[in-house]
Amino acid sequence: MSKGLTMQEIKMGDSASFTKTITEADITLFAGYSGDFNPAHINAVEADKSMFHGRIAHGMLSAGFISAVLGMQLPGPGTIYMGQELRFVKPVHIGDTVTATATVVERNEEKNRLKLETVVTNQNGDAVITGFATVMPPKA
16 A cells, blocks of 8 residues: 655645546445435435425535545545535536545644645536545654
């Protein structure tokens, strides 16, 4: 297993992203493994009656892509994900392409902690999730 970046290798403003197009299979699989079968996600007839006028992806499905950025890129493998603040600001629909981006906004070398701004945007550049993550990068 490769090791992610250490505190000494990470600078303020460093950023990384992960992009994925949301499919029906993603939503169905997420419902199955999370146990969240809310009709807004899996029932087209009921979802059409909702404020979103159709099925939407689980918010936590898109939020999971933040984890992909932190665990695989910045800081990467060996990172301990300690906390996450999330705000769901727009729905994600089947066929939307979302990009999760994490940007270093605080460094605490003494405690080996990073705070990263986390934003998930859709293919139009609109934020669908905003927030902040706290992580512990791997040690040298």
